[in-house]
Amino acid sequence: AQSVTQLGSHVSVSEGALVLLRCNYSSSVPPYLFWYVQYPNQGLQLLLKYTTGATLVKGINGFEAEFKKSETSFHLTKPSAHMSDAAEYFCAVSDRDTPLVFGKGTRLSVIA
Amino acid sequence: DSGVTQTPKHLITATGQRVTLRCSPRSGDLSVYWYQQSLDQGLQFLIQYYNGEERAKGNILERFSAQQFPDLHSELNLSSLELGDSALYFCASSALRGGGNEQFFGPGTRLTVL
Numbered sequence: 001a002q003s004v005t006q007l008g009s010h011v012s013v014s015e016g017a018l019v020l021l022r023c024n025y026s027s028s029v030p031p032y033l034f035w036y037v038q039y040p041n042q043g044l045q046l047l048l049k050y051t052t053g054a055t056l057v058k059g060i061n062g063f064e065a066e067f068k069k070s071e072t073s074f075h076l077t078k079p080s081a082h083m084s085d086a087a088e089y090f091c092a093v094s095d096r097d098t099p100l101v102f103g104k105g106t107r108l109s110v111i112a
Numbered sequence: 113d114s115g116v117t118q119t120p121k122h123l124i125t126a127t128g129q130r131v132t133l134r135c136s137p138r139s140g141d142l143s144v145y146w147y148q149q150s151l152d153q154g155l156q157f158l159i160q161y162y163n164g165e166e167r168a169k170g171n172i173l174e175r176f177s178a179q180q181f182p183d184l185h186s187e188l189n190l191s192s193l194e195l196g197d198s199a200l201y202f203c204a205s206s207a208l209r210g211g212g213n214e215q216f217f218g219p220g221t222r223l224t225v226l
Binding site: 095 | 160212216217218220
């Protein structure tokens with residue numbers, strides 16, 4: 001069975017600082033990996049995804065993530081945090097035939 | 113706006129009752145997924161339909177059922193409601209049925225069981 005662990009239920013950064021949200025996965029087959037963002041009172045929006053190919057994936061709003069098979073990780077980064085980045089972030093894993101399995105989420109706060 | 117619509121936005125009901133949540137996928141999407149989001153369980157996959165057929169089942173209780181109609185909209189039926197069923201229920205859609213496809217999420221239906 002697949003699973004996702006997001007380290008840190010709450011991360012707080014200063015505006016302009018590096019954002020790093022950690023995600024480790026478990027999968028017995030080559031995984032597909034996703035990061036979704038959820039703003040208050042809204043549904044989830046896809047930030048980026050990795051299926052095959054280049055391991056460094058660029059997404060919307062300046063976010064990127066790197067698939068590291070040896071570390072079973074897919075951490076999300078952004079060089080400079082903006083106030084509008086404050087939201088809940090979810091890492092998810094699937095494979096060719098299975099639905100998404102989500103982590104418990106990390107709430108990102110950005111301090112002015 | 114993801115293109116996925118869900119009705120109603122909010123639902124307040126009593127224990128033991130039955131409710132129906134409705135989802136219209138993005139135009140052209142054949143797959144519909146239902147998720148439950150609660151504080152203690154997080155985001156849990158419930159069930160997936162692809163072009164009218166059940167494709168995958170997750171942590172869906174026997175009191176819950178779903179279907180996808182010929183026009184591709186889907187309904188999630190929750191019966192014999194309990195306090196613990198209070199949650200946000202999301203519908204998502206994707207063009208294809210496989211796991212690697214982007215899912216587009218609706219705004220959710222917030223269910224409160226009193």
